[in-house]
Amino acid sequence: EAGVAQSPRYKIIEKRQSVAFWCNPISGHATLYWYQQILGQGPKLLIQFQNNGVVDDSQLPKDRFSAERLKGVDSTLKIQPAKLEDSAVYLCASSFAETGILQVTDTQYFGPGTRLTVL
Amino acid sequence: RKEVEQDPGPFNVPEGATVAFNCTYSNSASQSFFWYRQDCRKEPKLLMSVYSSGNEDGRFTAQLNRASQYISLLIRDSKLSDSATYLCVVNTGGYQKVTFGTGTKLQVIP
Numbered sequence: 001e002a003g004v005a006q007s008p009r010y011k012i013i014e015k016r017q018s019v020a021f022w023c024n025p026i027s028g029h030a031t032l033y034w035y036q037q038i039l040g041q042g043p044k045l046l047i048q049f050q051n052n053g054v055v056d057d058s059q060l061p062k063d064r065f066s067a068e069r070l071k072g073v074d075s076t077l078k079i080q081p082a083k084l085e086d087s088a089v090y091l092c093a094s095s096f097a098e099t100g101i102l103q104v105t106d107t108q109y110f111g112p113g114t115r116l117t118v119l
Numbered sequence: 120r121k122e123v124e125q126d127p128g129p130f131n132v133p134e135g136a137t138v139a140f141n142c143t144y145s146n147s148a149s150q151s152f153f154w155y156r157q158d159c160r161k162e163p164k165l166l167m168s169v170y171s172s173g174n175e176d177g178r179f180t181a182q183l184n185r186a187s188q189y190i191s192l193l194i195r196d197s198k199l200s201d202s203a204t205y206l207c208v209v210n211t212g213g214y215q216k217v218t219f220g221t222g223t224k225l226q227v228i229p
Contacts, residue, residue: 033217040127040221042123042125042219043206044219045218048216058216102151104151104169105168108163110164112161113162
């Protein structure tokens with residue numbers, strides 16, 4: 001079974017530039033998550049989709065971050081404009097979670113992440 | 120108070136030792152609990168879900184204490200390959216938002 005795919009794996013940009021990340025979840029997984037992981041911290045949920053609808057985006061800095069999952073499959077996360085504090089690993093995960101709620105029997109499968117450095 | 124709290128460690132233990140981690144959560148309405156493992160510069164991977172009655176998988180045992188609002192992970196007979204960061208994950212709040220702890224770093228020493 002193919003895993004969660006993410007691209008690019010690394011990105012270096014200057015502050016105030018824009019950047020976009022792409023995620024392709026495991027086939028058949030209804031729920032897709034974007035996380036931000038700053039060095040030394042646990043992943044922080046930015047946005048969660050169930051199919052192409054948003055379940056939770058309470059921690060997404062909406063003035064600069066946006067995300068979409070138009071056809072309920074692939075997703076993109078964009079930062080515009082980037083700030084120094086956005087330097088982090090951006091992880092995409094997917095789970096079967098039909099209801100959008102992660103049950104104890106569900107597993108989140110993570111992609112390899114995109115390591116973003118903002119200079 | 121943070122929604123999910125873990126001791127960041129590091130826990131340095133000799134091979135063969137038993138080590139235990141705790142994770143506390145603040146929202147009593149939390150429903151689902153997990154332990155994930157993250158190796159250095161890698162993505163997190165599910166280690167085990169935590170069931171209400173507790174569960175065991177080989178050398179690993181997970182427990183849930185709803186009264187005191189914490190979960191625990193016990194690792195017996197530690198191996199060098201157990202060296203990693205162990206992340207506690209909780210579905211919190213009415214909307215069951217997925218929240219990770221900061222992780223506990225384990226280093227198993229020869």
